[in-house]
Amino acid sequence: xxxxxxxxxxxxxxxxxxxxxxxxxxxxxxxxxxxxxxxxxxxxxxxxxxxxxxxxxxxxxxxxxxxxxxxxxxxxxxxxxxxxxxxxxxxxxxxxxxxxxxxxxxxxxxxxxxxxxxxxx
Numbered sequence: 001x002x003x004x005x006x007x008x009x010x011x012x013x014x015x016x017x018x019x020x021x022x023x024x025x026x027x028x029x030x031x032x033x034x035x036x037x038x039x040x041x042x043x044x045x046x047x048x049x050x051x052x053x054x055x056x057x058x059x060x061x062x063x064x065x066x067x068x069x070x071x072x073x074x075x076x077x078x079x080x081x082x083x084x085x086x087x088x089x090x091x092x093x094x095x096x097x098x099x100x101x102x103x104x105x106x107x108x109x110x111x112x113x114x115x116x117x118x119x120x121x
Contacts, residue, residue, distance in 0.1 A: 001044070001045060001046070001047045002042060002043070002044045003042070003043055003045075003052055003055075003068065003069075004040055004041070004042050004069055005040065005041045005042075005043060005052075005055065005056070005059070005066050005067065005068060005069070006039060006040055006066065006067040006069065007019055007034065007039050007040060007041050007059060007064055007065065007066050008039060008064060008065035008066070008067075009063065009064040009065055010034075010036055010039060010064060012036070013036060015036070015064070016034045016035075016036040017034075018062055018063075018064075019032075019034050019041065019059055019062055019064055020032050020033075020034045020041075022058045022059060022061065022062035023041070023043055023055055023058055023059065025058070026045075026050050026054060026055065026058055027049055027050060028045050028046040028047075028048070028049025028050035029043060029044070029045045029046075029050060029055070030044040030045060030046070031043070031044045032044075038084060041059075041066075043055055052068050056068065
């Protein structure tokens, strides 16, 4: 059986590896694929040896949170990619809104108009 889990609390690749090792240590887990950027994990396991709750407990014991599935209600046939794309767009907008003022502040001394006023005036 292959199930998707939503993982919370990961901040770096070491966290990602820690979650993956904790899940793969369980008997009956054939493999775990943890994605840091989307905060998700796909685990393939034998349901007669280990349950989804056992996997959630292993992630919790490793110091992170886990939910079975995405934690969101979906319509049949919905992949959930729309929410991830919307979240990424919001992150880009916020990043650019901070980037532009930061560049202006850090680079204003290299703009010729500012340099002329500063040294001649």
